[in-house]
Amino acid sequence: MSQSDKTFSAACPLPIGQYPHAVMAHGGGGRLMQQLLELLVRPALDNPWLEQRHDSAVLDCGGTRLAFTTDAYVVKPLQFPGGDIGKLAACGTLNDLAMSGAKPLFLSAALVIEEGFPFDTLRTVLDSLNAAVKAAGAAVVTGDTKVVENGKGDGLYITTSGIGLVEHGLSIGPAAIRPGDAVLVSGDIGRHGVAILSARESLGFATTVESDCADLSGLVGELIAAGIEIRCLRDLTRGGLASAVLELARDAKLDMELIEGAVPVCEEVRAACEILGYDPLYVANEGRMVLFVPQEQAEATLGLLRGHPLGRDAARIGSVIQAGAGRVSLRNAYGGQRILDLLSGEQLPRIC
Amino acid sequence: MSQSDKTFSAACPLPIGQYPHAVMAHGGGGRLMQQLLELLVRPALDNPWLEQRHDSAVLDCGGTRLAFTTDAYVVKPLQFPGGDIGKLAACGTLNDLAMSGAKPLFLSAALVIEEGFPFDTLRTVLDSLNAAVKAAGAAVVTGDTKVVENGKGDGLYITTSGIGLVEHGLSIGPAAIRPGDAVLVSGDIGRHGVAILSARESLGFATTVESDCADLSGLVGELIAAGIEIRCLRDLTRGGLASAVLELARDAKLDMELIEGAVPVCEEVRAACEILGYDPLYVANEGRMVLFVPQEQAEATLGLLRGHPLGRDAARIGSVIQAGAGRVSLRNAYGGQRILDLLSGEQLPRIC
Numbered sequence: 092m093s094q095s096d097k098t099f100s101a102a103c104p105l106p107i108g109q110y111p112h113a114v115m116a117h118g119g120g121g122r123l124m125q126q127l128l129e130l131l132v133r134p135a136l137d138n139p140w141l142e143q144r145h146d147s148a149v150l151d152c153g154g155t156r157l158a159f160t161t162d163a164y165v166v167k168p169l170q171f172p173g174g175d176i177g178k179l180a181a182c183g184t185l186n187d188l189a190m191s192g193a194k195p196l197f198l199s200a201a202l203v204i205e206e207g208f209p210f211d212t213l214r215t216v217l218d219s220l221n222a223a224v225k226a227a228g229a230a231v232v233t234g235d236t237k238v239v240e241n242g243k244g245d246g247l248y249i250t251t252s253g254i255g256l257v258e259h260g261l262s263i264g265p266a267a268i269r270p271g272d273a274v275l276v277s278g279d280i281g282r283h284g285v286a287i288l289s290a291r292e293s294l295g296f297a298t299t300v301e302s303d304c305a306d307l308s309g310l311v312g313e314l315i316a317a318g319i320e321i322r323c324l325r326d327l328t329r330g331g332l333a334s335a336v337l338e339l340a341r342d343a344k345l346d347m348e349l350i351e352g353a354v355p356v357c358e359e360v361r362a363a364c365e366i367l368g369y370d371p372l373y374v375a376n377e378g379r380m381v382l383f384v385p386q387e388q389a390e391a392t393l394g395l396l397r398g399h400p401l402g403r404d405a406a407r408i409g410s411v412i413q414a415g416a417g418r419v420s421l422r423n424a425y426g427g428q429r430i431l432d433l434l435s436g437e438q439l440p441r442i443c
Numbered sequence: 444m445s446q447s448d449k450t451f452s453a454a455c456p457l458p459i460g461q462y463p464h465a466v467m468a469h470g471g472g473g474r475l476m477q478q479l480l481e482l483l484v485r486p487a488l489d490n491p492w493l494e495q496r497h498d499s500a501v502l503d504c505g506g507t508r509l510a511f512t513t514d515a516y517v518v519k520p521l522q523f524p525g526g527d528i529g530k531l532a533a534c535g536t537l538n539d540l541a542m543s544g545a546k547p548l549f550l551s552a553a554l555v556i557e558e559g560f561p562f563d564t565l566r567t568v569l570d571s572l573n574a575a576v577k578a579a580g581a582a583v584v585t586g587d588t589k590v591v592e593n594g595k596g597d598g599l600y601i602t603t604s605g606i607g608l609v610e611h612g613l614s615i616g617p618a619a620i621r622p623g624d625a626v627l628v629s630g631d632i633g634r635h636g637v638a639i640l641s642a643r644e645s646l647g648f649a650t651t652v653e654s655d656c657a658d659l660s661g662l663v664g665e666l667i668a669a670g671i672e673i674r675c676l677r678d679l680t681r682g683g684l685a686s687a688v689l690e691l692a693r694d695a696k697l698d699m700e701l702i703e704g705a706v707p708v709c710e711e712v713r714a715a716c717e718i719l720g721y722d723p724l725y726v727a728n729e730g731r732m733v734l735f736v737p738q739e740q741a742e743a744t745l746g747l748l749r750g751h752p753l754g755r756d757a758a759r760i761g762s763v764i765q766a767g768a769g770r771v772s773l774r775n776a777y778g779g780q781r782i783l784d785l786l787s788g789e790q791l792p793r794i795c
Contacts, residue, residue: 138583220488233499
């Protein structure tokens with residue numbers, strides 16, 4: 092133990108964002124979470140696969156190329172307009188596989204149940220999870236069930252992991268992005284975050300917006316089958332579109348430009364964000380992705396996206412400019428420009 | 444939602460063990476946990492892979508035979524004599540892979556961190572996790588980090604999943620057990636449970652026993668390489684040796700007999716159990732397994748086990764008798780016999 096402590100002192104500059112312990116913002120998808128990952132988690136688990144810096148790791152397993160990913164789901168409340176923690180735990184992990192262009196095969200599900208949690212809700216949530224996994228052509232093949240005391244959980248946490256088959260020959264990931272690439276988004280943004288907000292009754296806020304929570308693996312499969320040479324994909328979750336693009340720009344060491352007016356935001360989400368003082372660019376999604384494709388394939392990709400129910404509102408929202416420090420600028424309708432930055436934490440904790 | 448509720452009412456006879464909601468015993472590895480899995484979880488996620496009823500699912504992934512498993516770790520306290528939650532989260536999942544005779548390749552780790560959890564402990568625990576995974580020749584290739592509010596967790600929960608390569612041609616699992624097979628255990632039992640107990644200071648109980656927490660994949664690999672035709676393996680965790688054998692007897696529809704005096708229990712564990720009124724047969728382990736091998740290979744298997752540091756105290760503890768309802772009887776030194784049964788819950792919650 093004393094040796095580990097020494098390693099820690101040497102490798103991990105405490106505090107992380109001035110905190111010697113976890114605060115909610117360390118899980119919020121913003122700068123503090125990045126620092127936690129870069130300064131503590133990655134150094135502890137260091138290996139070449141983590142360096143892929145992608146939603147799922149692509150691995151050689153006995154000659155077969157597989158994608159492997161995991162996510163813990165702690166969304167609050169467990170049921171929200173457009174989904175529940177079961178659907179989310181399925182779609183989130185299916186999407187992480189899809190972001191490598193993998194065909195989802197097998198999922199696992201580990202449950203941490205708080206004492207007192209009603210079994211009828213558990214069954215409803217597991218039915219949602221299973222339905223979404225089955226619809227993707229995959230199956231939940233292994234799992235675990237733990238119970239913790241009342242006050243040591245929050246009803247139910249679900250961790251899913253997924254294995255997908257990588258059948259294409261593309262290298263999809265931040266390292267494949269090139270200057271000149273088109274930046275697309277698969278649909279309008281911010282629905283999931285606003286739906287979660289509206290479900291938290293204590294916030295005294297109501298809307299008819301439903302979460303965009305959906306499995307994107309079918310849509311990605313269609314793009315690959317059509318011969319789109321996808322450079323990179325990233326699903327938009329905690330921290331929203333802005334955080335996803337900023338992370339990719341940093342990891343790819345490329346500057347990018349987004350056109351504010353080109354980013355699709357539906358009227359209800361825009362209104363909700365105005366009331367609450369939120370920027371839709373940073374609001375969470377669970378069924379949207381940003382795509383990087385060669386400039387000359389941008390129109391074809393948009394056509395394919397718009398022909399699919401989950402890509403109906405797809406749009407081209409910007410371009411990759413040049414090698415650089417990973418700066419992302421946002422151009423507005425009047426030609427003005429502002430530099431995007433990661434939020435410190437997130438507007439809203441526990442959205443996924 | 445209403446349709447799911449209908450499915451639930453039809454398929455899941457509420458209550459489960461007289462409870463309409465989770466109680467600690469539903470996670471304890473005993474009868475109530477079995478009922479939760481059989482009546483609620485399995486029907487919700489029903490598919491042929493779950494029917495393997497094994498620690499890890501063995502899957503065909505693009506022509507490669509892989510084992511896949513997941514476990515959520517909620518052990519309390521996080522650090523205990525002989526290990527911590529990081530080592531446990533590594534070894535537990537490595538062992539589940541090993542129980543299919545798989546060579547561990549890749550692990551994932553998803554963290555649910557409670558607000559206020561100190562980063563130096565987090566780093567210590569991740570170092571333990573990584574060290575154990577590396578020692579097994581595997582790597583943590585993907586992960587996730589979530590933070591929940593103070594009072595909605597208990598410091599740290601870790602869920603690991605693992606992928607292993609199945610290179611042998613054996614069908615290791617309950618369905619392969621045959622009447623006449625020898626039942627072996629790889630070492631003395633009960634150390635993990637007693638170590639956890641002693642670490643819970645509030646129990647006012649002290650011992651020098653360290654957890655047996657260890658990775659068994661190397662040992663299993665040696666048995667397979669030596670040509671042992673392993674019928675079935677099961678690592679002994681929640682519910683101990685008795686629960687593991689009872690589950691296997693039920694799933695294999697075979698009656699078994701264990702010899703009480705042949706089960707290795709060290710003096711300190713025996714003394715602790717006597718003071719506390721526990722039966723060592725039901726106390727948790729994290730580095731022990733029960734093995735089913737053909738009668739004629741029992742001696743060779745014991746020799747191999749005893750030549751390995753993790754199998755030094757291996758013993759033959761019984762036999763598979765005949766096809767039946769899954770009855771497990773325990774023969775004592777005076778020739779008396781008692782029938783073993785699952786405990787309702789477990790003696791001690793959150794030991795893994």
